[in-house]
Each structure stands twice: as C-alpha cells, then as structure tokens.
Amino acid sequence: MTIKRNDDPLIIAGETFHSRLLIGTGKFKSAKLMAEAIDASGSQMATMALRRVDLGSPDDSMMKHLDGSKYRLLPNTSGARDAVEAVRLAKMARSAGGFTWIKLEVTPDPNYMLPDPVETLEAARQLIKLGFTVLPYMNADPILARRLEDEGCATLMPLASPIGSNRGLRTGDQIAIIIEQASIPVVVDAGLGMPSHAAQSMEMGADAVLVNTAIAIADDPVQMARGFAAGVEAGRMAYLAGAGGESRLARASSPLTGFLNSGESRS
Amino acid sequence: MIKISLNGEELLFEKAPTLVEVLERMEIPRQFIAVERNGDIFEGDFAECVLSDGDNLEIARFVGGG
Numbered sequence: 557m558t559i560k561r562n563d564d565p566l567i568i569a570g571e572t573f574h575s576r577l578l579i580g581t582g583k584f585k586s587a588k589l590m591a592e593a594i595d596a597s598g599s600q601m602a603t604m605a606l607r608r609v610d611l612g613s614p615d616d617s618m619m620k621h622l623d624g625s626k627y628r629l630l631p632n633t634s635g636a637r638d639a640v641e642a643v644r645l646a647k648m649a650r651s652a653g654g655f656t657w658i659k660l661e662v663t664p665d666p667n668y669m670l671p672d673p674v675e676t677l678e679a680a681r682q683l684i685k686l687g688f689t690v691l692p693y694m695n696a697d698p699i700l701a702r703r704l705e706d707e708g709c710a711t712l713m714p715l716a717s718p719i720g721s722n723r724g725l726r727t728g729d730q731i732a733i734i735i736e737q738a739s740i741p742v743v744v745d746a747g748l749g750m751p752s753h754a755a756q757s758m759e760m761g762a763d764a765v766l767v768n769t770a771i772a773i774a775d776d777p778v779q780m781a782r783g784f785a786a787g788v789e790a791g792r793m794a795y796l797a798g799a800g801g802e803s804r805l806a807r808a809s810s811p812l813t814g815f816l817n818s819g820e821s822r823s
Numbered sequence: 824m825i826k827i828s829l830n831g832e833e834l835l836f837e838k839a840p841t842l843v844e845v846l847e848r849m850e851i852p853r854q855f856i857a858v859e860r861n862g863d864i865f866e867g868d869f870a871e872c873v874l875s876d877g878d879n880l881e882i883a884r885f886v887g888g889g
Contacts, residue, residue, distance in 0.1 A: 580889025590887060605888025606857070608830045608881065614851040619885050634888050648857035648883050651864045719889070746889075768889030 564796065566764055568741055569657070569689045569710040571628070575600045576758065577788045578630070578743060580768025583720075584777060587621035593771055594627065597781035603630040603659050603766070606645050606652070619653075630691065632659035638672070639679035646683055658683060659713070660692040669719045673700045677707065684708045693745055696727035701734040701742075712738055713766065715746040716757065720769040722749025725756050735761045751780075751787025758791025759799070828879045842869040845880065856884045 566573040579599040584590035594602055602622060610616065622629060631649035636642035639662065646658045660683065662676045663669040671693050677700070680690050689710045694700055696714040704712060714731050717723035724747065725731070735742050741763035748754050754765045767784050774780035825836040827845060834845065842860075846853055846869065858865045859881040865872060874880075 581887040582889045584887060587887070603889060604885045606883050607886045609851055609856065609884050611830060611832055611849060614849055617852060617855060617884055618887055619855045631885065632888055647864055648859070649885075651866060652857035652884065653855050766889070772887075772889075 564792070566741060568691075573600045573628075573764075575785070575788075576764040576792055577754070577785055578603065578745075578764055578766035579771065579781070580604075580766065581618070581622070582768055583772040587618040589777055590618070590772070591621040591623070593777040593781040594622075596778045596785070597771070598785050599781075600627045601630050602627050603632045603768075605632055605634045606649050607635070628657065629653070629655065630657050630659050631655045632661050632693075633679070634661045634663070636662050636679075637664040637675075638662060639675040639682065642675070642679040643682050643686075646679075646688055647686070650688070656687060657689040657691065657710075660690050663693075663719070671695055671715070673697065676700075677703055680704055680707050680709055691743070696730035696734060698730060698733040698737060701738060705738060705740055709740065711741045711743050711763075713743045713745040716744050716753065717747030719746045721747050722770050723747050724749050724753040728756070728760065731757070731762065732760055748784075751783040754784050754787040755791035755794075758788055759794045761795050764788075825874070825876045827874055827876075830880070830882060839873050839875060842872040842874065842880075845874065846882075851882060856882055858882050 566576050575598045577597055577599045578601045579594055579597050581590050581602055581604045633642040633645040636645055642660060642662050649655045660679055662672045662679055664672050676692055680692050683690050691711045691713055692704050692709050693713045701712045714734055717726040743764040743766055744757040744762045745766040748765055748767050749770045757765050771777050771780045825839050827834045861879050
C-alpha cells in the first residue's frame with residue numbers, strides 16, 4: 557500500500573508537493589550520481605549552494621545535471637556567518653537563476669555548524685521584505701520557531717543533530733513542541749543518518765525531512781535515496797494512521813478467554 | 824593597461840573590457856552565474872557592461888550543497 561499521491565500533499569507557500577523528502581546535493585562522488593539519487597528519491601525539492609567560480613575549472617557547473625522541471629531548485633545560503641552574508645548570497649542566487657525561494661542558513665560555528673538564531677531571524681526579516689520565500693534552517697527552539705513564523709517564513713527547518721553528523725533525531729522533544737505549535741510546515745533538517753531517523757521524524761508529525769549527507773556518502777547513494785523515500789513514507793503513513801500509544805504493561809494481542817483445559821478466563 | 828580583479832585574481836586588459844569579454848577570456852559559462860561589481864550585484868546585460876580600471880568582480884555559481 558502506498559499513500560495516494562494526491563491525497564496527502566505537502567503545501568509550502570501555496571505550492572503543492574507530493575514528496576515529503578527534500579534532498580541536498582552536496583558531497584556526491586559525481587554530479588551524475590547526484591542526479592540519479594535525486595531521481596531515485598522521488599524528491600521534488602533539491603537544495604544547492606553558491607560559491608565563487610573556480611577559475612581553474614570554470615566550466616564545472618553542476619546545474620546541467622539538475623532538472624528544474626522535475627523538482628524545485630532551492631538555493632541555500634550555506635557559508636554565511638551572519639545576516640549580511642546570508643542576504644548577499646540570497647541576492648546572488650536570485651540574480652544567477654531567478655530563484656526567489658531560499659533556504660536560509662547562517663552557521664558561524666565551524667565545529668558544530670549550529671545556526672545563529674539572532675542572525676537567522678534578522679536575515680529572514682530582511683529577505684522577506686525583499687520578496688523572498690524563506691525556509692530557515694534553525695535550532696530546535698520552539699520560541700525561535702514562533703518568531704520565525706511570525707516574521708513570515710514559509711517553513712521551519714529545525715535540526716535533528718549537527719549537519720552531516722548522521723546522528724539522528726537528538727532534538728525530538730523540542731521538535732515535537734515546534735510541530736505542536738506551528739501552522740506552517742515543519743521540515744526536519746540536518747543530521748538524519750538512516751531511513752529510520754526519517755521515519756521517526758515523520759511519525760512525530762513532521763511535514764517533511766531534508767537529507768543530504770546520509771544519502772550522498774552511502775556506498776550506494778541511489779539505494780539509500782530509495783531507503784529514505786520509503787522511510788519517509790512509512791513514517792507519514794503511521795502518523796496519519798494514528799498510533800495506539802504505549803503502555804507500561806503488556807496488552808494481550810490474543811483473546812484472554814477460551815484457554816485450553818480451563819473453563820475460566822485467566823485475567 | 825586596465826587592471827580587473829576577478830575572484831581575487833588580477834587580470835590585465837589592453838582596453839576596458841565588457842563583462843562578456845572577461846567571461847570569454849576566463850571561459851566562464853554565462854548561464855547560472857551571479858556577478859558582483861565592486862560589491863553590488865550586476866543585473867543588466869553583460870555585453871553592455873564596460874568595466875573600469877580597478878574594478879573588483881566576484882563571480883559565483885551553484886555547487887552541490889545541503
């Protein structure tokens with residue numbers, strides 16, 4: 557069984573998506589492999605970074621491997637250390653390709669790459685004024701989530717664990733609060749290392765997840781992309797199904813009457 | 824000579840080049856690039872942008888990233 561594609565759309569800033577797996581394009585061994593993994597993932601949104609042209613290999617563009625007709629391309633502001641740099645990168649992305657949706661990332665700390673909440677909020681404010689649709693990468697802070705939503709962001713993208721760490725959903729309790737409060741989509745971003753982590757995020761009620769490293773550095777990124785797609789779908793189905801909740805004691809699955817050699821119930 | 828700085832590298836031209844001439848000399852494809860001239864994004868026609876001595880260009884393009 558699969559979810560009928562049109563029954564359960566993800567809507568971001570008025571645009572409809574049928575895949576709840578967003579994908580990052582970094583760290584693949586080749587651009588061709590990246591494109592194959594995106595196809596295998598069924599993703600409808602792929603994020604990419606902006607960097608100085610390398611004058612030593614000026615024709616090394618990966619854009620010819622990305623198919624903007626199959627999935628929305630979402631430039632990010634990775635590398636920005638403050639709001640000024642983030643706004644500059646967003647403007648360059650818009651100039652380079654007409655992109656008005658931006659994944660806002662402001663990560664001044666090189667060790668853990670945690671997002672700077674103050675600069676992220678400031679950048680979001682400025683970018684929204686400039687007409688951008690802003691999808692902010694953020695720490696799993698419910699108060700910050702409210703502030704970003706009030707500012708007019710299109711999604712909230714709280715981190716599961718540090719970027720590229722593959723450590724899974726370490727901020728689950730905080731993300732649960734964000735999900736409970738938000739009226740815009742919550743996309744769990746960063747740190748998801750296995751399809752089970754994606755499933756776990758979706759079971760909690762996340763609207764989508766974004767995965768890059770776990771797929772890109774797998775021995776077989778195409779197979780891992782399929783795995784994540786299945787994990788996302790499994791988790792989403794469980795969320796929609798409504799889980800029966802936990803119990804400290806056993807809850808018998810089989811009837812507690814009619815045991816052999818006994819006329820009585822044992823309960 | 825006209826001196827242009829491009830992504831931190833110094834380039835010399837006999838006469839003031841247009842942006843297109845700089846891109847052609849450096850073999851930079853014109854698709855999907857962003858150009859900053861002296862700190863401001865250049866949004867116009869690259870062919871009509873005549874550079875001046877001492878101009879500082881930053882040219883960026885998309886790469887893989889998450």
